[in-house]
Amino acid sequence: MPTPRDRQARIATFVVYAVQGLSFATLLTQVANLQNKHHLDEGTLTLLLLIVPVFAGVGSVAAGTFAARHGSMLLLRVAQPIVAVAVVLAGLAPSVPLLVPALLLFGLAVGAVDAGINMQGVAVERRYGRAVLNGFHCLWSVFSLAGALWAAAASSLPLSVIMAVPMVLAGAGSLYAGPKLCTVDEEKTETAVAATGHFPWKPIIPLCLAMGFLYIGDAAVSNFSTVYMEKILLANAGVVPLAYAAYQATTLAVRLGGDLAVRTYGPASIVRIGGAIATLGFLGVVLAPNQPLAIVAFGLTGVGLSVVAPQSFSAAGRLDPAGTGVAIARVNLFNYVGFIVGAALVGGIADATDMRVAFAAPLLLAGVIIALAPGFQPKQTAEPSAA
Template structure:
């Protein structure tokens, strides 16, 4: 650890941890309530898939826009604004299902409530993208100050908060709490934590700056695309499976395995618990056995877990299978970013940024593919749809050798890498 760490750096680190925790809590609180949102708004499976697909598409826009704002305002300011906004939009999504809460009589037509839902979900996606970019920028700034890799710890915090969010959703359903109240309480906790710590994030002058647009353009020509495409393919299928679990796991337990309302969120909880465990030992495993073996093992475990989900005869079996899938899938993304760092001669993170594109590709494809197949069968639509991400994880085996590329001159193979959380 760097000897120049100050109290200011420790404050920024704690604030960044808090940002990851708030994001994990808000995201989990929302995705684990997908079945109830569908019920409240009377959405068909096809319409639901469009609503879920909207989030990653708009999030990509939010990420790009926020990146453009960093040089002017700094990522800390963007995060301080966008994170409370994410929490507010969570509450608004819950409110769209209960517009009578506003005192309107008679109750607004369902089409009005659904339009309000689309607007709220689009706003959620926009601000999620902004938070995604800015909290990663803060984490990387903290790593730069400390001089050691800390990113796994940030994402472990994200996963732990996601577990708490899933458990909260389960409890809320168990006591039959209105959806708006469930979201509003989680949102209030997130807003309070964000406002209490946001002012301690690094400011624009403290983040260490970044390359200019001209520097990035010149650097981009020096980064080879072939190794990026190889690990990017694995990244995409990992996030495709993650998208399927996050968006449709609770619905699968609720609709096709007849799980109670309070049971449905537990699949996501088990998935995240397994991810925390896997990430706790992944770094040591890579050091001992190498990235290729770790990725192959992760892919094998992920395939077993996802096919276990497909074959699950009941909710309990499916929850255990989701945990197995999380145990395997958790290792793929971090090793992807590590491999990217080995082929980047610029030291500017160009390769990491390129690999990062593939997580958005995977998340969009996951929502689109599962959402398109699920309505085709009334009884087993999601079971059939989960076969696609399960089978595509086999791509990891075909690309495994690409996870240990020969480092190019000027690359920093041991430098911290930035990743997006697997939901």
């Protein structure tokens, strides 16, 4: 049974996931306002936005090295407040030369935090001895949605205020949760490789590929669902956002019950089913004859893809029973690789052909996730802590 200390760490981990969702949404929902404020053309905006995933990848790799020695608790206590500060600085930046370092700082810190919160999530899951990681990702989605709703409600306020107010809450949450997270000793259950942080790539390749393919699909939906609805299906302004809304709604709904499903059927089965549903969803997008069916299809992609990330991190944790965090950081890196490749791949195919054909790329890659599913249930080399 979980101890009071385990429950304390779990609550703190819920908080840091919530803070990350809120912080990420606060910046992303203001991209259009930042573009208008700094008079950026589409090409310049794209280059600036690439700063975030590129440097987030650097931050994720650095987080793996840092956490292997010092633990993810210290990592989060340092990096998560920096994310909040970077969001505020981005809102305050009066010019592009000052916006760039704010985005660079955000990218580095957000990559480190993404890795760190999942290290904590896996540590809590290990101590509980059962699947709990979907619940953390669910709360991330809830607070990401809350950040978007705040942006809509506060749209008449100055940009700096819109971006600063949520970050006051984010900073407070981070400071509250930091001391209550799993310590470095609580994260590590073995000492065989804890001191070196050396970890082989081979066991986690299926997880890395699945994570990359997931985020290629996510990038396709996030960046191009509105374009697809408007240009291909001629949807009006009120209908255009519904495709992405369906994707996010089903993602949240599935994560609400994801932990129970994993405990019942096992992670490999859940990922296999998720890959199949995502494939069906993208097939529906490619073939959709009308707007309602397209919206349903985008919702199916959310159902299928939503299970992959939590199970990727969970499986990486099982492959790294020493709790170094190196495997988790490497898997997290493919979050950003997938998002960058997805935007370029789908956008490039759309330019060469059309948007309907472009969605065939994530369709094929979602199908590959089905074949990668066995890698999500590796043999556990150590028993969970009897906490």
